[in-house]
Amino acid sequence: MDKVATSGAAAHGHAHEHTHEHHELGFWRKYVFSQDHKVIGIQYAVTGLVFLFFGFTLMMIMRWSMAYPIRPIPLIGSLLGQTRAPGGIMLPEFYNQLGAMHGTIMVFLGVVPLAVGGFGNFVVPLQIGAPDMAFPKLNMASYWVYFLGGVTMFVSFFVPGGAAMSGWTSYAPLSVIAQPGQLGQTLWLVGMVFLITSSLLGSVNFIVTIVQLRAKGLSWMRLPFFVWAQLVTAFLLLLAFPPLEAAGVLQLMDRVAGTSFFMPSGLVVGNVPVQVSGGGNPLMWQHLFWFLAHPEVYVLVLPAMGIVGEIIANNTRKPLWGYRTLVYAVAFLGFMSFIVWAHHMFMTGMGTTISAFFQTTTMIISIPSVIILTALLLSLWGASIRFTTPMLFALAFLPMFAIGGLTGLPLGLAPSDIPLHDTYYVIGHFHYVVAPGTIFALFAGIYYWFPKATGRKMNDVLGAIHFWGSFVCINIVFMPMFIQGLAGMNRRMYDGGLLYANNQGLPLQLNVVIGMAVWTLSLFQIPFIINFFASMKWGKKVSDNPWDATTLEWSAPSPPGHGNFLTEPVVYRGPYEYSVPGAAKDFSPQFEPERA
Amino acid sequence: MLELLGMPTQASTHAADIDNMIALIHWLMAVLFVGWGIFFVFVLFRFRKSANPTASYSGAKGKVAKYTEYAVIVVEAVLLVGYAIPAWAIRVGSFPSESEAVVVRVVAKQFEWQVHYAGADGRFGRREVRLVAAENPIGLDRTDPDAKDDFVDTNNLTLPVDRTILIHLSSMDVIHSFGLVEMRVKQDAVPGMDIPVWFIPNRIGEYEINCSQLCGLGHYRMRGFLHIKSEADFRSYLDEQAKGLTQ
Numbered sequence: 119m120d121k122v123a124t125s126g127a128a129a130h131g132h133a134h135e136h137t138h139e140h141h142e143l144g145f146w147r148k149y150v151f152s153q154d155h156k157v158i159g160i161q162y163a164v165t166g167l168v169f170l171f172f173g174f175t176l177m178m179i180m181r182w183s184m185a186y187p188i189r190p191i192p193l194i195g196s197l198l199g200q201t202r203a204p205g206g207i208m209l210p211e212f213y214n215q216l217g218a219m220h221g222t223i224m225v226f227l228g229v230v231p232l233a234v235g236g237f238g239n240f241v242v243p244l245q246i247g248a249p250d251m252a253f254p255k256l257n258m259a260s261y262w263v264y265f266l267g268g269v270t271m272f273v274s275f276f277v278p279g280g281a282a283m284s285g286w287t288s289y290a291p292l293s294v295i296a297q298p299g300q301l302g303q304t305l306w307l308v309g310m311v312f313l314i315t316s317s318l319l320g321s322v323n324f325i326v327t328i329v330q331l332r333a334k335g336l337s338w339m340r341l342p343f344f345v346w347a348q349l350v351t352a353f354l355l356l357l358a359f360p361p362l363e364a365a366g367v368l369q370l371m372d373r374v375a376g377t378s379f380f381m382p383s384g385l386v387v388g389n390v391p392v393q394v395s396g397g398g399n400p401l402m403w404q405h406l407f408w409f410l411a412h413p414e415v416y417v418l419v420l421p422a423m424g425i426v427g428e429i430i431a432n433n434t435r436k437p438l439w440g441y442r443t444l445v446y447a448v449a450f451l452g453f454m455s456f457i458v459w460a461h462h463m464f465m466t467g468m469g470t471t472i473s474a475f476f477q478t479t480t481m482i483i484s485i486p487s488v489i490i491l492t493a494l495l496l497s498l499w500g501a502s503i504r505f506t507t508p509m510l511f512a513l514a515f516l517p518m519f520a521i522g523g524l525t526g527l528p529l530g531l532a533p534s535d536i537p538l539h540d541t542y543y544v545i546g547h548f549h550y551v552v553a554p555g556t557i558f559a560l561f562a563g564i565y566y567w568f569p570k571a572t573g574r575k576m577n578d579v580l581g582a583i584h585f586w587g588s589f590v591c592i593n594i595v596f597m598p599m600f601i602q603g604l605a606g607m608n609r610r611m612y613d614g615g616l617l618y619a620n621n622q623g624l625p626l627q628l629n630v631v632i633g634m635a636v637w638t639l640s641l642f643q644i645p646f647i648i649n650f651f652a653s654m655k656w657g658k659k660v661s662d663n664p665w666d667a668t669t670l671e672w673s674a675p676s677p678p679g680h681g682n683f684l685t686e687p688v689v690y691r692g693p694y695e696y697s698v699p700g701a702a703k704d705f706s707p708q709f710e711p712e713r714a
Numbered sequence: 715m716l717e718l719l720g721m722p723t724q725a726s727t728h729a730a731d732i733d734n735m736i737a738l739i740h741w742l743m744a745v746l747f748v749g750w751g752i753f754f755v756f757v758l759f760r761f762r763k764s765a766n767p768t769a770s771y772s773g774a775k776g777k778v779a780k781y782t783e784y785a786v787i788v789v790e791a792v793l794l795v796g797y798a799i800p801a802w803a804i805r806v807g808s809f810p811s812e813s814e815a816v817v818v819r820v821v822a823k824q825f826e827w828q829v830h831y832a833g834a835d836g837r838f839g840r841r842e843v844r845l846v847a848a849e850n851p852i853g854l855d856r857t858d859p860d861a862k863d864d865f866v867d868t869n870n871l872t873l874p875v876d877r878t879i880l881i882h883l884s885s886m887d888v889i890h891s892f893g894l895v896e897m898r899v900k901q902d903a904v905p906g907m908d909i910p911v912w913f914i915p916n917r918i919g920e921y922e923i924n925c926s927q928l929c930g931l932g933h934y935r936m937r938g939f940l941h942i943k944s945e946a947d948f949r950s951y952l953d954e955q956a957k958g959l960t961q
Contacts, residue, residue: 210931217928285928291905292888292930382906386846386853387824387887400889400904434761435769465891465902465926467909470803477798481790488786492779495750498757500770505762513758520750524743527790531798533805534736536900537721540891540926604719604736606895608926612934619922620722620895697769704769 151262153254154680158261159240160571163564166232167650169268170557171643173223176216178636183208184614185633201280210612214283215302217610219271221286222306225414226313227268229556233421234317234355235264237563238324238348240571244671244678245342247333247687247709252326260319267312274305282306285610287411290380290403294372295387307370314363321355324348333670335689339445340708342669342693343431343438346445347424350452351417358413358456365406372398379403401466408459416455418552419519420448422559423490426512429566430494432667433509434501435704437694440493447486447493454483464532465539473532480530487523491516502697502704506665507581511562514589515555522550525600540610543603546596554592561585561646568650569664573676574657580649587642594635598628666705669693673709715740725896725917725942728805732898735797742789749782809910815880816873821852822883822890822903825932827923828852829871833863834956852886865955869938874948875918881911891927894940900926915942 143152152158182191188207191198195206202212243251251257274281279300284293288306296303328349332341341349368379376394380403383396431438438444460468460476468476494516503509525547528534538544561584569575606620614629615621663672670689674682687709695706715737724730760766819830819838828851832838839854839861846853851868854861873879883892885903892911893900896919901911923938943951 210934214928214931214933283931289889289928292928295888296930384843385887385905386843389846389848389851391843391846392887399906401907436771436773439773465900466904467902467907468806470799470807473802473806474799477794477802481794484790485783485787488783491750492783495754495757496774496779498754498761499774500766500772501757501761502763502766502769503758503761517747517751517754520747524747527743527793528736528739531735531739531793533732533798533801534739536732536805537736537895537898539900540893601720604721606722606893606924608893608924610928610933612931615934617935617937618924624720697771699771 151258153250153258155239155243155251155254155257156571156678156682158257159236159238161261162231162239162264163236165265165268166228166230166236169223170228170232172272173220173228174640174643176220176223178640179208180213180216180220181629181633181636183213183612185630187613187616208612211283212280213612214285214610215275215281218282218285218288218306219275222271222282222310224552225286225418226310227264227271229418229552229560230317230414231264232560233418233556234324234348234351235261235320237344237421237425237560237567238320238351241567241671242324242345242348243327243331244570244674244682245345245669246328246331246336247670247683247689248327248331249681249683251323252331253323256319256323260316260323263312263319264316267309267316270305270309270312274302274309277301277305287407288369288403289407290369290372290398290400291382291385293369294381295385295392304370304373307366307373310366311363311370314359314366317355317359318363321352321359324352325356328352333687333689336670336708339442340689340692342424343427343441343444343448344421344424346448347420347427350448351420354413354417354420354452354455358410358417361406362410365403365410369403401463404463404466405460408462409456412459412462413452413455415548415551416451418556420452422515422519422556423448423494425559425563425566426494426515428669429508429512429562430497431694431696432566432665433504433506433512434497435504435696436497436501437692437696438493439496439499441692441694444490444493447489451483451486451490454479454486458483458530461530461532461535464535468532477531480526484523484527484530491520491523506565507576507578507585508562508566510582510585511558511565514585515559515562518550518554518558522547522552522555525550537606538603540608541603542599542607542609545609546599546603549596549599554589554596558588561588564650566665567671568653568657569660570671570674570676570678572654572657573659574653575660575664576649576653576657580645584642584646584649587645588639591635591639591642595632595639598632601625602628663707666703668695668705668707670708673707723896723917723919724898725915725919725921726898727914727916728801729896729898731801735793735801738797739793742786742793746782746786805912809912810878810880812880815878815912817880817882818871818873819882819884820871820892820903821886822892822925822929823851823886824888824930825925825936826851827869827871827892827936827938829867829869829938830854831865831867831952831955832860833865833959835860835863839864846886863956863959865959867955869923870941871923871938872941872943872948872951873915874945875915875942877945878914879912883909883911888929889927890925890929890936893924893926894921895924896921897940902927918942918944 190206279297282303284296371377378395378398381394381398385392458479461480602625605625607615607625689708697704698706821828837860840858841853883903885905890903921940925936
C-alpha cells in the first residue's frame with residue numbers, strides 16, 4: 119500500500135513530491151532522450167505532424183505544375199534554385215522528387231509515426247493500465263531511429279542531384295539507374311532501413327506490452343477496441359516490414375556495390391549498354407515491396423478505426439455495436455492483408471491462376487472492412503449523439519472510408535483494373551482511405567486525447583472551422599480524381615497530362631479545381647495549428663475525465679505523471695459500458711467497482 | 715451508368731465487356747453508398763442528443779445488416795466468378811496463334827515506343843545489345859537474313875482494323891506501361907521479359923499510346939500514336955515502309 123501511495127505522489131509529476139524511488143531527471147533525459155511512453159508518444163506525434171505538413175507542402179508545389187504547366191511558381195518559385203526550378207518553372211526532375219518524397223513522407227514519416235508511434239505509445243499503456251511500455255529503452259531507441267530516418271529523407275533534398283525521384287515504390291531498374299553517382303536514391307534506401315528498423319523495435323514493444331502489462335481484470339474481451347487495433351497493427355509491422363528491409367538492402371547493393379538482384383541482363387539505357395552482371399528480376403522487387411506495402415495500408419487504417427471506435431462509443435453514450443465482431447473482423451483483416459499484395463501487380467503480365475487467387479483474396483478482404491464499417495454505423499442507432507469536435511472528425515471518417523473502400527472494388531478485379539490502373543482513379547481511391555479517412559481519424563484522436571496529454575481542452579470554434587473547411591476542401595481535391603481516372607488520365611504526369619487527347623477538356627480543367635482546393639485546404643489547417651499550440655497554454659482547464667469516458671486512461675491524472683496511475687488500476691467491466699440500465703450516470707467506467 | 719462515368723471511346727471488341735463490368739461495380743458501389751448514406755444522415759438527425767437524451771444500451775436490433783452483408787458477398791462472388799476471372803483468362807490465357815494474327819513487337823525505352831515489324835517474310839530479325847545506337851534504336855542485326863526486310867517505326871503503331879493483333883511487349887531499360895486507352899489495353903513492359911498482348915481493334919481512327927508507369931523525367935511526354943487503318947490502307951503503309959528500306 120505504501121508503495122502505491124508513493125508512486126501515486128510521483129504520478130502528479132511535482133518535483134517536491136518525489137521520494138527516494140524517483141530521482142529528478144535533467145532536461146535532456148526528461149524531454150529529449152526520454153524513456154517515458156507519454157513523452158515518446160508526444161515526440162512521435164509532433165514529429166509526425168511536422169512531416170505531414172511538410173509532405174503536404176510538397177504536394178502544394180506539385181499541384182501548381184499540374185494546374186499551370188510550364189508557368190513560374192508564384193511566391194516560392196524563385197527560392198527553389200536553378201537545379202529545381204530555373205526561372206521559377208519547375209523541372210520534371212524536381213516534380214518526380216516531390217512525388218516520390220510526398221508519398222514516402224506522408225506514409226512512413228507522417229501517418230504511421232502519428233498513428234502508431236504517437237497514439238499507440240501515448241494511449242495504449244494508459245488504456246491497459248500499465249505504468250509504461252514493457253521496454254522503455256527500446257521505445258526511446260525506436261523514436262530516435264525514426265528521427266534519423268526522417269533526417270536522412272529530409273537531407274536528401276539538399277544533396278547534389280536532389281532527393282529520390284523514382285516514386286515512393288522505388289521500382290527497379292529505374293531506382294537503380296536513377297541519378298547515377300548521386301546520393302538521392304541511395305539516401306532514400308538508407309532512410310527506409312532506419313524507418314523500418316524503428317517500426318520493428320516499436321512493434322515488438324507493443325506486442326509484449328499488450329500481452330504482459332494489462333491491469334488486473336483487463337481480460338482480452340475487455341480491451342478497448344483501440345488496443346485491439348494497435349495489437350493487430352503491431353503484428354503487421356513485425357511480419358511485413360522485414361521483407362522490405364531485406365529488399366531495401368538488396369536494392370542498396372544494386373546501387374552501390376554493382377550487384378544485380380533486381381537488374382536483368384541486356385539493359386541498354388540511352389543507347390549505352392548498362393555495365394551490370396544481370397540475371398536479376400525487377401518483378402522480385404515489386405513482390406517484396408508490396409508484401410510490405412499492402413499490410414502497410416492496414417497499418418495506416420487500423421489505428422484510425424480504433425480511434426474512431428473509441429470516440430463513437432464515447433459520443434454516442436452507448437456501447438459499440440458488435441464489439442466481438444469488430445475484434446474478430448480486425449484480426450481477420452490483419453491476417454488477410456498478407457495475402458492480397460499482388461493485386462497491385464495485375465498489369466505486370468500475371469497469368470490466370472495467380473490473378474484468380476489475388477482477386478479472390480481481395481474480394482474476401484473487403485468483407486471484414488464492410489463488417490467494421492457496418493458495426494460502426496449501427497453503433498449510431500439508438501444513440502444520444504454529442505457533436506463534439508473529435509466526434510465530427512470521427513463521423514466523417516465513416517463515409518470517407520466507405521468511398522475509399524468501395525472504389526477499391528473495380529481496382530481489385532483484374533479486368534476492370536485495366537483501364538483504371540495507374541490512373542487518377544487509384545490516387546483518389548487510396549487517398550480517400552488515407553487522407554479524409556485515416557488523417558481525419560488522427561485529427562479526431564488529437565482533439566480527443568489532447569486533454570489527457572495537457573490537462574486542457576482544445577477550442578471548439580477553431581475545431582469546427584478546421585473540420586468543416588477541411589471536409590469540404592478535401593472532397594473537392596479527391597472526388598474529381600475519379601472523373602479524371604475514368605477518362606484515362608495517368609498519374610505522375612509532370613504537366614498534369616497536358617499532351618494526351620483523352621485528357622482534353624474536363625479532366626485537365628479539374629487539375630485547376632484540385633489545385634485551388636489543395637491550397638485552400640492548407641489555409642484551413644491554420645486554425646488547427648493555432649489551436650494546438652495556444653490550447654497548451656490557454657486552453658480551458660478540464661478534469662481528468664472531461665468526456666465522461668469509460669476506459670482506463672481517464673482514471674489517470676491529466677497529464678499523467680511518471681508511472682501514470684495514482685493507484686494500481688483494477689478493471690471491473692467491459693470498455694464501453696455507457697447508459698447501462700439502472701446505473702446512476704450514463705457511463706460506468708472500467709475502473710469503478712460495482713456498488714454494493 | 716457508362717455515360718455518367720465518362721469512359722473514353724470504345725475501339726476494340728473487348729472494350730464493351732470491361733466497361734460493362736466497371737458499370738456493374740459502380741452500380742453496386744452506388745447502391746451501398748446511397749443506402750449507408752441515407753441511414754447515416756437519418757441516425758445523425760434522429761439520434762442527436764437533443765432529440766434522444768438517453769441512449770439505448772442494447773442498440774440496433776434486427777438482421778438487415780446481416781442480410782446486407784450476405785448480399786455484398788453474393789454480388790462480389792458473382793462479379794469474381796462470373797466476370798472477372800473468365801474475362802481475365804481470355805485476356806492473358808487465350809492468345810491467338812502467330813499465323814492468324816498480325817504480329818508486332820513493341821520495344822519501350824526512355825522515352826519512346828519503338829515498333830518493330832517483321833516485314834514480308836513474317837520473321838523478326840535478331841537484335842544485339844552492342845548494335846544499339848541512335849540510328850539503330852533497337853539494335854537490329856541487318857546481317858541476319860530474317861532482319862533484311864524488318865522495319866522499325868518510332869512512336870507510331872499502325873494496325874489494321876478488325877484483325878486480331880498480337881503484340882510482343884518488352885523494354886530496354888526500365889519498366890514502362892503500354893496503355894491504349896480506347897482499346898482498353900494496358901500492360902507493363904518489363905525489362906528482361908517478353909509479354910504478349912492481344913486485342914481486336916474495331917474502329918478506324920487515330921489514337922494514342924500512353925506510358926502509364928513512371929519511367930523517369932520524360933515519363934509525361936512518352937506518348938506514341940496508334941493508327942487503326944482499313945486493311946487496304948494498312949497494306950499501303952507496309953509497302954511504303956518496305957520501299958523506304960530499299961532506298
